[in-house]
Amino acid sequence: MIKSQVPEYFRKRRDSLMKANSAAAFILPANPEYVRNNDVHYPFRQDTNLYYLTGFDEPESCLVLAPTGLESPAYQVVLFVRERVREREIWEGERYGVDRSAKIFGADLCFPIHELGKQLPGLLKHAESVHYSLGRDAETDRVVLRALEEQRSSQGRSGRGLLPLLDSRPVVGELRLRKGPEEADLLRRAGKVSALAHKTLMEQVRPGWNEFEVEALVNFTMRKNGSERLGYDSIIAGGRNATCLHYRANNEPLRDGDLLLVDAGGECDYYTADITRTFPVGRTFTSEQAQIYDIVLKAQKECVAMTRPGLTIEQLYDHAARVMMEGVEALGLLKVPAAKFISEAGHKALFPHGIGHWLGMDVHDSGIYKLGGAARKLEAGMCFTIEPGLYFQPDDAQWPEKYRGIGIRIEDDILVTPEGCEVLTAGAPKERAEIEALRAGSR
Numbered sequence: 001m002i003k004s005q006v007p008e009y010f011r012k013r014r015d016s017l018m019k020a021n022s023a024a025a026f027i028l029p030a031n032p033e034y035v036r037n038n039d040v041h042y043p044f045r046q047d048t049n050l051y052y053l054t055g056f057d058e059p060e061s062c063l064v065l066a067p068t069g070l071e072s073p074a075y076q077v078v079l080f081v082r083e084r085v086r087e088r089e090i091w092e093g094e095r096y097g098v099d100r101s102a103k104i105f106g107a108d109l110c111f112p113i114h115e116l117g118k119q120l121p122g123l124l125k126h127a128e129s130v131h132y133s134l135g136r137d138a139e140t141d142r143v144v145l146r147a148l149e150e151q152r153s154s155q156g157r158s159g160r161g162l163l164p165l166l167d168s169r170p171v172v173g174e175l176r177l178r179k180g181p182e183e184a185d186l187l188r189r190a191g192k193v194s195a196l197a198h199k200t201l202m203e204q205v206r207p208g209w210n211e212f213e214v215e216a217l218v219n220f221t222m223r224k225n226g227s228e229r230l231g232y233d234s235i236i237a238g239g240r241n242a243t244c245l246h247y248r249a250n251n252e253p254l255r256d257g258d259l260l261l262v263d264a265g266g267e268c269d270y271y272t273a274d275i276t277r278t279f280p281v282g283r284t285f286t287s288e289q290a291q292i293y294d295i296v297l298k299a300q301k302e303c304v305a306m307t308r309p310g311l312t313i314e315q316l317y318d319h320a321a322r323v324m325m326e327g328v329e330a331l332g333l334l335k336v337p338a339a340k341f342i343s344e345a346g347h348k349a350l351f352p353h354g355i356g357h358w359l360g361m362d363v364h365d366s367g368i369y370k371l372g373g374a375a376r377k378l379e380a381g382m383c384f385t386i387e388p389g390l391y392f393q394p395d396d397a398q399w400p401e402k403y404r405g406i407g408i409r410i411e412d413d414i415l416v417t418p419e420g421c422e423v424l425t426a427g428a429p430k431e432r433a434e435i436e437a438l439r440a441g442s443r
C-alpha cells in the first residue's frame with residue numbers, strides 16, 4: 001500500500017540523530033532481498049534503522065543523511081529509491097518512485113538507487129566521519145568504499161586519508177533504546193494483539209492438535225487483529241519440546257497431561273511484542289507442573305513489581321535466579337543451599353538464559369546493555385522483557401524423573417515509566433487459576 005504521508009516523528013528522529021552527530025554522514029541502505037529459489041523471495045522487511053528514520057518500506061533503497069557545512073539546514077536528507085517502471089509495477093506492485101518519495105518522506109533530494117555511487121562522494125563533502133555498517137551486503141560495501149576513496153582523492157593534494165568509517169548501529173541504537181510516546185503506543189498495540197492471540201490459544205487448543213495448528217491459529221489471530229507480521233518465528237513447544245529454548249520444528253502432536261509453551265509476538269507498524277505463556281494441553285496442571293509453574297510465576301511477578309528507573313536488568317536476573325532456586329530448594333531438589341548452587345552456576349542447568357532483553361522494532365532490540373562494564377540503569381521510556389523460566393532437561397539425571405521434561409517460561413513486555421513500569425502484555429492470562437478456568441471452558 002502506498003502511503004500518502006508519514007508522521008512528523010520520523011523527521012524529529014533524523015533531527016535528534018544529526019544533532020547528536022553533527023559532523024557525521026549516515027548511509028543506511030535497505031535490507032537486501034534474499035532469493036529463496038528461482039523467482040521466489042523470502043518475505044521482505046525493511047532495515048529497521050532505515051524505517052525508524054523515514055517510514056520508507058521499499059527494497060533497493062538507501063537513506064543518506066549528509067552534513068551541509070551550513071548553520072541551517074545543518075544536514076540534507078537524501079533518498080535513493082527504485083524508479084517507477086511500468087513493466088515491473090505490473091508484476092510487483094506500485095512503487096513510490098523518485099518524485100513521490102521526496103515529497104512523502106520529506107527528502108531534500110531523491111535519486112534513482114543506481115546513482116548512489118555517483119552521488120555519494122559529493123554528499124560526503126562536509127562530513128568528518130561516515131556511519132555505515134560494513135559487512136551486510138558486499139555490493140553496497142563496494143559502492144561505499146569506492147565513494148570514500150573518490151571523496152578522498154577529490155580533496156586534491158591535502159594529505160588527507162579516507163574519512164573515518166564507523167558502524168551506524170550503536171549510534172542509531174542508542175536513540176531507539178528510549179521510546180517516544182508514539183513508539184509506546186505502537187508497542188502497546190502490539191502487546192494487546194499478541195496477548196489476545198495467547199488468550200485465544202488458551203480458549204481453543206485441544207489435546208490431539210498438532211503444534212503447527214497452534215502456530216496457524218497464532219498467525220490468524222495476530223493478522224486478524226491488525227498485526228502485519230510476526231516479530232519472530234513462533235515457538236510452539238508441547239511437552240519436553242519446551243526444554244529446547246529456541247525450538248522451531250513446531251510439528252508434533254499435543255498430548256493431554258503435557259504442558260504447551262508458546263513464545264509468539266506480532267508486529268504493529270514495525271514494533272513487536274514478545275510474549276511467552278505456558279499452559280496445560282488438557283484442563284489442569286499436574287501437581288509437579290503446578291509446583292514449577294508457581295515458582296516461575298512468583299519470580300516473574302516479583303521482578304515486574306521491582307521494575308523502576310535506576311534498577312538494572314542484572315539486578316532483576318539475580319532476583320529471579322534466587323527466587324527460583326529457593327523454590328526448587330523448597331521442593332527438596334537441591335543437594336546444596338540455593339545460594340551456593342547459584343554461586344557455583346549450578347542454576348544454569350535449570351535457568352540457562354537471561355532475564356530479558358531490550359524490545360522495540362526488533363524483538364532483541366538495539367541498545368547497549370553495559371556502560372563502561374557496569375549494567376545499565378533503567379530509564380523511563382526503555383522497553384524490555386521479563387521472562388524467567390525453568391527447564392528440566394529430559395536426560396538430566398540430577399532431577400527426579402517426574403520433573404524431567406518440564407519446561408516453563410512466563411514472559412511479559414515492560415515499559416519503564418517515571419514511577420515504575422507498565423506491563424504491555426497484561427491481556428495474556430498468567431495466573432494458574434485463570435488459565436485453568438479458560439482451559440475448562442475450552443471444550
Ligand SMILES: [Mn+2]
Binds near residue numbers: 274357387
Ligand atoms: Mn523474549
